[in-house]
Amino acid sequence: MYRTIAAIALTLALNATHPAANASTKFFPTESQCAAIFKAAGDKYAGMWLGEDGKLVIGLTSPIELDTEIKQMLHIVYVQYSMAELQRFYKQIVIKKFNNNEYIATSQIDYKMNRIVITVQKENLLKAMSLFEGQGVDVKMMHFEAQHTTVTFMPLVDDGSCKGPR
Missing domain, CATH: 3.30.300 (GMP Synthetase; Chain A, domain 3)
Incomplete structure (x- = not known):
C-alpha cells in the first residue's frame, strides 16, 4: 500500500513540475x-x-x-545553412586549413546557432577573424567567441531526439 501511495505521489509531482508529462x-x-x-x-x-x-x-x-x-x-x-553545408564548410575549410592554427582554441558546429563556432583566447580574437578573412573565407557562416576560462571536455549526452540516417 505504501508503494502505491508513493507511486501516486511521484506521478503527481512529476505532472505538476514537468509540462511534458501533461502533454x-x-x-x-x-x-x-x-x-x-x-x-x-x-x-x-x-x-x-x-x-x-x-x-x-x-x-x-x-x-x-x-x-x-x-x-x-x-x-x-x-535557418540559413543546412547541416550538410555546415559540415562541408567545417571539414573543407576549418579542419583542413586551420585545424592546427595557434590562434584557434576550439572549433565546432553549433546546429542550434546555425554557425561554425571558433573559440580563441581573448587577445587573439581579431587575429583569428583576420586569419579567416585573409584567406577569403566567408565568415558569415562563423561565430567567433573569446575563451574566458580553460576548456573542460564533457561527454555528449543523448537528448533523445531523432538521430539522422547513418
Whole structure:
C-alpha cells in the first residue's frame, strides 16, 4: 500500500513540475516518424535539438511537407545553412586549413546557432577573424567567441531526439 501511495505521489509531482508529462500528444517522434522527417527534409535539414520548453526543435532551410501529427510534436525554425553545408564548410575549410592554427582554441558546429563556432583566447580574437578573412573565407557562416576560462571536455549526452540516417 505504501508503494502505491508513493507511486501516486511521484506521478503527481512529476505532472505538476514537468509540462511534458501533461502533454496530450507524444513527446518525441517514433522511429518511423523520425525516418519520415529525414526523408521529407532531405538536404533542407539543418539539425534538431530540444527547445527551452522541452519540445523538439527542427531546423530547416525552407518549408517541407510533414504529417500533421508530426508537426504537432515539433517546433520548426528556418535557418540559413543546412547541416550538410555546415559540415562541408567545417571539414573543407576549418579542419583542413586551420585545424592546427595557434590562434584557434576550439572549433565546432553549433546546429542550434546555425554557425561554425571558433573559440580563441581573448587577445587573439581579431587575429583569428583576420586569419579567416585573409584567406577569403566567408565568415558569415562563423561565430567567433573569446575563451574566458580553460576548456573542460564533457561527454555528449543523448537528448533523445531523432538521430539522422547513418
